[in-house]
Amino acid sequence: MAYNAGSLQKIASDVVVGEGTKIFDFVNLYGCAIGNHSKIGTFVEIQKNASIGNHCKISSHTFICEGVMIEDNVFVGHGVVFINDPFPRATNPEGGLQTEADWAVHPTVIKRGASIGSGAVILCNVTVGENALIGAGAVVTRDVPAGAVVAGNPARVVKKAEVASLG
Numbered sequence: 001m002a003y004n005a006g007s008l009q010k011i012a013s014d015v016v017v018g019e020g021t022k023i024f025d026f027v028n029l030y031g032c033a034i035g036n037h038s039k040i041g042t043f044v045e046i047q048k049n050a051s052i053g054n055h056c057k058i059s060s061h062t063f064i065c066e067g068v069m070i071e072d073n074v075f076v077g078h079g080v081v082f083i084n085d086p087f088p089r090a091t092n093p094e095g096g097l098q099t100e101a102d103w104a105v106h107p108t109v110i111k112r113g114a115s116i117g118s119g120a121v122i123l124c125n126v127t128v129g130e131n132a133l134i135g136a137g138a139v140v141t142r143d144v145p146a147g148a149v150v151a152g153n154p155a156r157v158v159k160k161a162e163v164a165s166l167g
Contacts (some may be wrong), residue, residue: 018054032064035072049105059118067105067124074110077118077136082108084124111146 011017011029018036023029027040031048034040038052041060046052050064053072058064061079068082084105092102106124110116114128117136128134128144135151135158144150148157 014048024060041078053112067107068110068122069107070110071112071114073113075115076110077116077120079119080116080122081120082122082124084108086124114144 009023009025009027011023011027012031014031015029016033017023018034018038020037021034021040023040024042026043028045032046032050032052034046034052035054035056037054038056038058040046040058041062043061044058044064046064047066049066050068052058052064052070053074055072056070056074056076058076059078059080062076063081064070065082065084067084070076084107085103086106089098092098108122108124109127111128111130111132113131114134116122116128116134117138119137120134120140122128122140126140126143128140129146129148131147132144133149134140134144134155135149138151138155139153140150141154144155145157147160149159150156151158
């Protein structure tokens with residue numbers, strides 16, 4: 001593991017970190033898995049039951065919540081936010097604060113070679129296809145086809161990506 005146990009990181013003992021992965025300071029990682037030769041930037045949180053593949057770059061200030069699966073060779077820009085609940089509420093029907101028993105995780109999948117621009121918001125129940133490109137600041141509310149470039153709020157296909165497949 002390439003992270004430094006004496007640094008300013010909060011990495012729970014249940015986190016799986018692959019060989020050659022670099023993790024910067026001021027992260028919060030718990031119950032997640034990170035593949036080989038990936039890079040996790042400063043001020044990133046990755047929650048339990050989330051996974052990051054091999055050769056990924058997760059830029060600073062990004063929030064990856066429970067239920068997000070990021071495949072290999074994915075780039076995630078600065079300040080990207082993933083969402084796992086389509087109808088979030090603070091309280092349950094009885095008026096108490098919600099617990100894990102009061103809601104279900106809605107998954108998100110980011111396929112191999114995709115790139116997500118800074119400031120994007122990725123809603124739950126979405127799959128971003130292989131080698132797709134999400135424009136900076138986009139709000140992704142539905143599936144993105146493989147190789148598509150999307151932008152806007154809500155994100156819409158603007159063209160086909162002009163990048164070589166990362167195979």
